[in-house]
Amino acid sequence: MTTEPTVIEHGGGVWSIKVPIPDNPLGHTLVHLLDTDRGPVLVDTGWDDPDSWDTLAAGLVACGTAVEDLHGVLVTHHHPDHHGLSGRVREVSGAWIAMHAADAHVVRRTRAQQPARWLDYLAGKLAAAGAPDEHLAPLRAARSSGRMRTLPGLNAALPDREIVPGELLDLAGRRLRAIWTPGHTPGHVCLHLDEEHPTGRPGRGRLFSGDHLLPGITPHIGLYEDPDDAAATVIDPLGDYLDSLERIGRLGVAEVLPAHQYAFTDSRARVEELLDHHEARLRDLRELLSAPLTPWRIAERMEWNRPWDEIPHGSRTIAVSEAEAHLRRLVKLGLAEVVPGSEPVSYRAV
Secondary structure, three states: OOOOOOEEEOOOOEEEEEEEOOOOOOOEEEEEEEOOOOOOEEEOOOOOOHHHHHHHHHHHHHOOOOHHHOOEEEOOOOOHHHHOOHHHHHHHHOOEEEEOHHHHHHHHHHHHOOHHHHHHHHHHHHHHOOOOHHHHHHHHHHHHHOOOOOOOOOOOOOOOEEOOOOOEOOOOOOOEEEEEOOOOOOOOEEEEEOOOOOOOOOOOOEEEEEOOOOOOOOOOOOOOOOOOOOOOOOOOHHHHHHHHHHHHHHHOOOEEEEOOOOOEOOHHHHHHHHHHHHHHHHHHHHHHOOOOEOHHHHHHHOOOOOOHHHOOHHHHHHHHHHHHHHHHHHHHOOOEEEOOOOOOOOEEEO
């Protein structure tokens, strides 16, 4: 059944459409529409699902346009609730699709990846992190059965334009500039609409913040998984995210238009809340490491939005990745270390 579109007009040729995400507590993605002198441009597209597509199409009509009229799509990051419908949008409209090079690489890699290779990689990573056999069993069963689901996002478009941070984007009649904000994904971008706020609100324009800056929830910060990274490059996504937050906080925008929840003001205050949140989380995590623990055991003890016993299988995998991102940050700060020779790998405070 098609969801009735919820459209919000933000003024100055900007609208948002609530595009549903099936079976997800987030509920919807706020897909933004930006009017330009060459035609309307989307910021993100929503999840690849029939109801989501119908809602997006109806929402565009409610904004006074249609999918067929779209000139382009700017994708804040590659996740399927943002990039999922881009392929269908391009098929219907011929619109160009733009994304940061780092996330475009992920899209190409996902297209080429065999599900079996991904399951082998994921099971190995989780085993090394201390996951119990009962968590690994479904992954191994899917691998051995040969009845594996394809990886998500395969219907999304391969981007044909690159979003280059710092440069004004080629949008006739608008001043929109990308800011690289890695952390949630390696190529996440926020898009700064450097124009006077339509209500005259003080500040430097408006910010399409994607998942980087949300008013009431913290984005997932996990490891950037790459099965083909033979060198196992050591990365620090949480450090990337915190640095990116600082950059956005200094921007001083009048209003933030995020991809979930609702638009809000006082971006600096929200940035400070998130910085304080992660500082407290790192402090609590270091206290847990008074005795060596695996990433899995750390994840079990961290505070989530529900008790560990109620977290489903896939979300536990994500939680362990987030725990590892925090552990990497502690190691980089010199506050924790890997226990030499530990298998599965364990960490301890220093």
